[in-house]
Amino acid sequence: MIMRFLKFKFPVLLSFGLLILISGCSNGSKDKSDTGQELVSTDESPEPVVLSDEFKAYWYAGEAELTSYKLEQVRYGEIRDGHAVLIYVTEDFNPEKQVKADNARPENVSVLKLNATKNFNTGIYPYSIMQSSFYPVSNNQHAIKVSGSIQEWCGHVYAQINNREDYEVMSHSYFESEADQDFNLDKAPLENEIWNQLRIDPNSLPQGEIEMIPSLEFLRLKHVEIKPYTVTATLSEGTYMLDYKGLNRTLSITFNPDFPYSIEGWEETIDSGFGADAKALTTRATKMAQLKSPYWARNSNADADMRKTLMLE
Numbered sequence: 001m002i003m004r005f006l007k008f009k010f011p012v013l014l015s016f017g018l019l020i021l022i023s024g025c026s027n028g029s030k031d032k033s034d035t036g037q038e039l040v041s042t043d044e045s046p047e048p049v050v051l052s053d054e055f056k057a058y059w060y061a062g063e064a065e066l067t068s069y070k071l072e073q074v075r076y077g078e079i080r081d082g083h084a085v086l087i088y089v090t091e092d093f094n095p096e097k098q099v100k101a102d103n104a105r106p107e108n109v110s111v112l113k114l115n116a117t118k119n120f121n122t123g124i125y126p127y128s129i130m131q132s133s134f135y136p137v138s139n140n141q142h143a144i145k146v147s148g149s150i151q152e153w154c155g156h157v158y159a160q161i162n163n164r165e166d167y168e169v170m171s172h173s174y175f176e177s178e179a180d181q182d183f184n185l186d187k188a189p190l191e192n193e194i195w196n197q198l199r200i201d202p203n204s205l206p207q208g209e210i211e212m213i214p215s216l217e218f219l220r221l222k223h224v225e226i227k228p229y230t231v232t233a234t235l236s237e238g239t240y241m242l243d244y245k246g247l248n249r250t251l252s253i254t255f256n257p258d259f260p261y262s263i264e265g266w267e268e269t270i271d272s273g274f275g276a277d278a279k280a281l282t283t284r285a286t287k288m289a290q291l292k293s294p295y296w297a298r299n300s301n302a303d304a305d306m307r308k309t310l311m312l313e
Contacts, residue, residue, distance in 0.1 A: 048138030049201065058260050059112065059137075063292040064089035068310040069265060069285040073120045074272045075127065075221075077279065082120025082127075083312060084285050086263060087295070088199060089113055093134055098145045098162050110137050111144065112196045118217075125153035131217055135196030139204055143193035148216030159216045159226065161190065167213075169226055178223065188228040191215045191242065191251070198240060198253065199261050205240055207233050214244065222247075222270070238264075248280070262290065 064087055071082040092101040092108040101108045111134045118129040131148040147160040155174030162168040167185040171178065189212045197205055206212070211228035219226050224247070232243045242251045248271045254264045268283040288311040298306055307313045 046140040048140045051137060054259055059090045063294050065290065065292050066295060066310060067263065067290040068288045068312055070288055071118060071120060072284045073118065074270060074281040074283045075120070075122050077272045077277060077281070079281065080120040080122055082118060084116070084118045085310070087115040090137065093144060095144060109144065111135055112137050112199060114196050116195065127152045129217055131192060131215065133192040133196050135193050137200060139197065139200045142187060143190055143196065146190055146192040146216065148220065150217070150220055157220050159220060171226060173220070175223065185227060188213055194240070195263070198255060202235065202240065202255065202257070202261055205233065205235055207235055212242070214247070218249070
């Protein structure tokens with residue numbers, strides 16, 4: 001079905017448990033309600049989903065889900081070997097400051113956070129890419145915030161979209177044509193958020209011919225304007241596909257159709273290279289290993305062996 005989002009209004013959580021008091025980059029919030037996330041409803045917002053016991057047992061256990069992938073990344077007209085990691089965890093989010101909440105408070109929003117990382121080399125120099133998306137588990141509004149950064153030896157770029165009355169977009173780049181930008185956009189589905197939405201309910205993913213803002217990774221790597229583009233979105237058993245004909249780009253995400261809807265891999269086909277040498281090439285990510293862990297507390301030298309479990313060493 002086509003899921004239509006209305007203007008974002010910050011919901012107020014009536015009660016959603018206390019933060020797990022663990023130092024580090026995640027608190028992994030726990031839910032103690034019987035009905036899932038209870039939000040003050042308005043006529044302007046779709047009803048929030050009721051979280052199942054299965055969902056709460058998996059996502060509110062005080063652990064993150066870490067999944068590693070063998071990466072074949074398209075860059076500069078060639079395929080580069082590397083690895084990708086998807087890190088999912090629930091957090092209590094401060095909707096006003098749009099950051100992870102340091103303390104429990106009624107207005108916090110429970111989000112499913114995704115940090116998606118890629119690492120690969122282009123000849124002598126390395127690339128490091130990270131995208132973050134903070135998506136309410138209520139599954140009735142767009143992501144509260146998405147961000148993306150790319151680092152390589154030529155320089156680095158950063159972009160961020162905050163969901164307020166409009167989308168507030170901030171972008172910084174070492175390229176003159178992009179430089180420093182601050183502007184607003186009307187609301188539209190975000191490609192960055194579908195990776196979170198899929199993990200909550202694949203059937204809620206937008207379908208049909210729609211307007212969508214492509215991933216910040218794609219927009220910055222291809223130096224394409226940050227705005228919505230027409231895409232045809234299709235959902236079949238265990239596959240979600242986006243076809244941006246105007247961008248000569250397709251993205252296909254393969255996932256387990258059973259809860260917790262683990263992502264098995266993805267393929268992205270784009271035109272790569274320059275001028276007459278440009279050709280369609282496909283980035284592929286293939287699942288290697290998965291574990292659940294409070295990784296923010298696994299930061300001693302003795303914990304380094306966990307990277308072997310993820311096949312990253």
